[in-house]
Amino acid sequence: MRLLHISVLAVLMVSCGKQGDRPVSYAKQVQPILNERCLKCHGDVDPRGKVVLTSYAAFMNSRTASSGQPLAYPGRPDDSRLYMLVVSNQPNFRMPPDTSGMPQMTGEEAALLRAWILQGAKDN
Numbered sequence: 001m002r003l004l005h006i007s008v009l010a011v012l013m014v015s016c017g018k019q020g021d022r023p024v025s026y027a028k029q030v031q032p033i034l035n036e037r038c039l040k041c042h043g044d045v046d047p048r049g050k051v052v053l054t055s056y057a058a059f060m061n062s063r064t065a066s067s068g069q070p071l072a073y074p075g076r077p078d079d080s081r082l083y084m085l086v087v088s089n090q091p092n093f094r095m096p097p098d099t100s101g102m103p104q105m106t107g108e109e110a111a112l113l114r115a116w117i118l119q120g121a122k123d124n
Helices: 002-019 026-037 056-061 081-087 107-118
Strands: none
Touching (some): 026 107
């Protein structure tokens, strides 16, 4: 498992270096990832943890249940809860959880999420 985490981090570092120069679109790139990986549990109907990821506004208005922190701090992906959950190698901490039956984000998808947050988490 540790090897997988190291591999994902390596892909992220390479991908972020390439992606950092190009703007990441929330509507065209981030929302489709959230739709595929997260909406089973974080849609409009009975969202887990009251976190709704159906739109940019819902994303930015959602807060973590435990601390009330926003899911993303624009410009600070390493402080952003959603990004931390996506890249975690801890089975009881990462999203989507192993018990959900949903596949984890690919390294490329996580890199796009990171780049989007780093670029200011804009509604574009």
